[in-house]
Amino acid sequence: MMVGYLEKIGRSVLSFFENFGAVMMLIYETICQLKHPPNIKHIIVQMSHLGVDSLPIVTLTILFTGMVITLQTAHEFIKYGAQSTVGGIVAISMARELAPVLTGVVAAGRVGAAITAEISTMKVTEQIDALKVMATNPVGYLVVPRLIACMITLPLLVVFADVIGTFGGYLVATFYSGINSVTYMQSINNFMVVHDVTGGVIKSVFFGAIIAIIGCYQGLNARNGAVGVGKATTGSVVSSIIIIFILNCFLSLILYR
Amino acid sequence: MIKLVNVHMEFKKEKILKNINLEVKKGEVLAIIGASGSGKSTLLRLMIGLLRPTSGQIWVAGTEISKLREDQLDKIRLQMGMVFQYSALFDSMSVGDNVAFGLREHTKLSESEINKKVQEKLKLVDLEGYEHRLPNELSGGMKKRISLARAIAFEPDIVLYDEPSAGLDPIMTAKIDSLIVSLQKVLGVTSVVVTHHMESAFAIADRIAMIHEGEITQIGNVEDIKNSSNPVVQDFINGSKGMTKEVHR
Numbered sequence: 001m002m003v004g005y006l007e008k009i010g011r012s013v014l015s016f017f018e019n020f021g022a023v024m025m026l027i028y029e030t031i032c033q034l035k036h037p038p039n040i041k042h043i044i045v046q047m048s049h050l051g052v053d054s055l056p057i058v059t060l061t062i063l064f065t066g067m068v069i070t071l072q073t074a075h076e077f078i079k080y081g082a083q084s085t086v087g088g089i090v091a092i093s094m095a096r097e098l099a100p101v102l103t104g105v106v107a108a109g110r111v112g113a114a115i116t117a118e119i120s121t122m123k124v125t126e127q128i129d130a131l132k133v134m135a136t137n138p139v140g141y142l143v144v145p146r147l148i149a150c151m152i153t154l155p156l157l158v159v160f161a162d163v164i165g166t167f168g169g170y171l172v173a174t175f176y177s178g179i180n181s182v183t184y185m186q187s188i189n190n191f192m193v194v195h196d197v198t199g200g201v202i203k204s205v206f207f208g209a210i211i212a213i214i215g216c217y218q219g220l221n222a223r224n225g226a227v228g229v230g231k232a233t234t235g236s237v238v239s240s241i242i243i244i245f246i247l248n249c250f251l252s253l254i255l256y257r
Numbered sequence: 258m259i260k261l262v263n264v265h266m267e268f269k270k271e272k273i274l275k276n277i278n279l280e281v282k283k284g285e286v287l288a289i290i291g292a293s294g295s296g297k298s299t300l301l302r303l304m305i306g307l308l309r310p311t312s313g314q315i316w317v318a319g320t321e322i323s324k325l326r327e328d329q330l331d332k333i334r335l336q337m338g339m340v341f342q343y344s345a346l347f348d349s350m351s352v353g354d355n356v357a358f359g360l361r362e363h364t365k366l367s368e369s370e371i372n373k374k375v376q377e378k379l380k381l382v383d384l385e386g387y388e389h390r391l392p393n394e395l396s397g398g399m400k401k402r403i404s405l406a407r408a409i410a411f412e413p414d415i416v417l418y419d420e421p422s423a424g425l426d427p428i429m430t431a432k433i434d435s436l437i438v439s440l441q442k443v444l445g446v447t448s449v450v451v452t453h454h455m456e457s458a459f460a461i462a463d464r465i466a467m468i469h470e471g472e473i474t475q476i477g478n479v480e481d482i483k484n485s486s487n488p489v490v491q492d493f494i495n496g497s498k499g500m501t502k503e504v505h506r
Binding site for chain 2: 118121122125126127129130132133134135136137
């Protein structure tokens with residue numbers, strides 16, 4: 001029984017390092033492919049597909065998160081006479097953590113899943129082999145445009161989310177909690193610095209890269225028909241979200257020391 | 258044109274191909290026949306570098322490809338085309354874009370020149386006017402013919418066919434067969450056709466290689482194979498007739 005458990009642990013550890021190594025190889029290959037000029041048209045198509053189409057869900061998620069954060073903080077802060085700090089707190093927490101992480105999670109669920117589903121379907125229907133046969137490197141053709149698109153689009157979504165989240169906070173602060181709108185805006189002006197926003201934007205560049213690389217890796221390694229496509233898509237979303245949370249912690253430590 | 262020397266292939270310690278020695282001559286149509294799972298498709302994938310052999314050498318147009326890097330292989334692949342068993346058309350692209358794919362990726366031809374070539378190839382496979390359709394709007398036979406048009410768009414010297422007539426009705430099978438033969442005659446293309454369709458093999462091939470349990474059991478022209486004394490070859494050729502008699506009994 002003990003041997004059985006140890007074997008299971010051993011298998012999991014081996015599988016983890018095998019996947020880790022394979023992802024590193026994909027990153028290396030992607031970097032190598034960057035020496036060829038990327039197809040701008042493909043990048044724009046991906047940016048539209050992955051970025052613009054994500055706007056509604058990002059707006060909804062972040063707007064309501066900003067509202068809830070304000071709802072919780074304003075009530076407590078007003079009790080201690082600190083209503084003049086609410087705007088700053090909401091804006092800073094949005095810019096530094098909530099907007100990048102939540103946008104990353106939403107994008108992992110929507111964009112990462114879409115990338116994996118598309119590429120894994122291509123894999124199981126031999127379309128990836130068809131690319132190879134036509135002397136087209138699948139990493140250069142499929143991964144590079146998606147990586148660049150995600151690394152450009154996610155920061156743009158995060159800046160948009162910063163504004164929407166802070167606006168959600170403004171709505172609750174002024175119309176529900178009774179904080180003066182000038183006080184709310186003045187608070188943002190007093191407490192927030194540019195680095196709060198740039199730090200979040202820098203994080204989102206990494207998150208975009210993770211979503212694209214993990215999405216493509218899972219897609220390129222899908223097996224066993226429709227079941228394989230489903231497994232790869234789930235695996236992509238779960239792995240991306242976990243890595244985003246872990247990486248966010250380290251990036252916060254580095255960026256906001 | 259293609260030469261395999263002492264090629265062995267294993268998957269997870271299972272021997273798929275054993276000591277394959279095979280030569281495909283320039284301009285000929287070689288049919289590779291054999292039962293399902295005998296290693297025919299693996300052989301085809303080795304010839305175009307989609308798989309690497311466990312040991313042995315694979316020569317294509319004078320270059321040993323089994324140890325080439327992918328970017329080096331790509332230069333060889335530009336002289337080759339492949340028709341996949343399930344067509345493998347890019348389903349997010351129109352028929353025209355599928356056929357134009359290689360030309361857009363690897364040539365500096367203008368869009369009007371590319372369109373002209375696309376029309377030419379679609380005419381060759383008898384599917385003019387289908388360039389704006391999506392692959393999922395086409396029948397199996399049409400997809401196969403588009404796949405063939407895509408494979409020859411770049412005007413390759415070698416075309417590999419993986420089960421070109423699988424799942425098609427007899428009329429469509431005959432149509433695909435005549436296309437393969439006309440490509441050889443008109444363009445001088447060297448063709449390797451993997452099939453278990455004996456009538457097709459007899460109709461199109463200059464030579465036939467029979468593969469059984471990972472080994473080439475016999476190779477020769479159509480008459481050699483028809484008159485083979487090898488029981489494995491005879492069983493395979495007459496298998497379907499024998500089974501029909503059994504069922505009727």
